[in-house]
Ligand SMILES: NC(=O)c1ccc[n+]([C@@H]2O[C@H](COP(=O)([O-])OP(=O)(O)OC[C@H]3O[C@@H](n4cnc5c(N)ncnc54)[C@H](O)[C@@H]3O)[C@@H](O)[C@H]2O)c1
């Protein structure tokens with residue numbers, strides 16, 4: 438399997454996710470086939486990704502008649518996902534495309550940071566301009582480029598300023614993943630393990646039976662198969678609960694409640710996927726304490742996380758525990774002072790728990806702070 442096309446069915450906001458290898462050179466035709474007829478574009482990227490892929494993208498756009506392609510960069514990694522960079526992207530849109538005669542297509546070429554920040558800027562500029570996600574990390578390919586949650590961090594809280602804004606198209610060229618650091622590939626594998634753990638026993642088993650190592654080695658067939666599988670799982674969840682109102686979409690937050698809090702409290706020492714790996718271990722600890730998760734599954738999950746080269750704990754430093762608890766209390770899922778956790782209950786299964794005693798939550802956090 439070297440290519441796939443998955444439609445995210447959301448009525449008038451539906452869009453395809455095109456997955457393949459060596460798609461970059463032909464991306465202009467893919468845009469035109471999708472009815473995107475613009476001749477102006479703002480490409481949001483970062484210095485690392487821009488240096489590797491911007492010129493090829495620019496050529497591909499020129500080949501189908503784009504006359505003005507502006508490049509705007511934000512700093513690489515999570516430190517770039519903030520309010521100042523968000524307003525910087527808005528300013529670039531306004532400065533380069535000030536009038537209605539030149540409304541640009543916004544193209545987000547990068548990982549989850551570029552995708553989340555850029556999708557938010559595209560939502561508010563002129564009350565919304567069309568945008569396309571071109572994920573360049575495994576994490577963005579399997580998760581953040583699909584589903585329309587776009588946001589930036591603010592006031593020490595993850596993703597607290599944002600909106601729902603679906604892209605018009607996702608073009609996922611898996612050849613671009615070949616330049617990723619091994620650490621970033623592992624980070625993406627963390628979200629893949631998340632899907633297997635709570636959404637699909639079949640995917641979990643595929644990973645256990647060597648799929649994980651083939652994924653980490655970016656073997657083309659396995660990579661396409663797994664990315665397409667994850668995108669299908671995400672699309673199904675998003676289609677049933679686009680605006681995260683029914684509790685269905687919460688499944689994708691497995692590992693994220695404690696993970697997000699740790700990600701920000703650890704001063705960028707952890708990648709998103711690493712923080713989520715630790716968060717999955719903590720949430721599983723909590724599930725076991727509540728009698729919801731068989732020990733056998735907890736062992737299987739931990740084994741996969743270790744095999745992926747991901748951390749299962751993080752070194753405690755003075756004040757870290759308190760910062761994690763404080764950050765967690767600001768979680769967007771929490772309502773009226775009640776906490777909410779996604780607990781794994783066996784491969785491909787989950788349950789939501791509300792109002793979990795804080796002593797148990799504290800214990801679960803302590804269990805992953807070594
Ligand atoms: N919106 C959602 O639904 C959703 C879901 C999951 C995660 N996220 C967000 O995604 C973010 C994490 O995304 P990420 O892991 O992609 O991180 P990232 O965007 O910071 O990218 C990671 C690093 O890889 C580099 N890079 C990217 N593509 C490359 C390539 N092809 N070759 C070489 N280097 C490359 C980047 O420059 C960066 O240094 C977090 O902020 C998280 O909150 C959002």
Ligand SMILES: [Zn+2]
Pocket residue numbers: 580628693709713
């Ligand atoms: Zn995530």
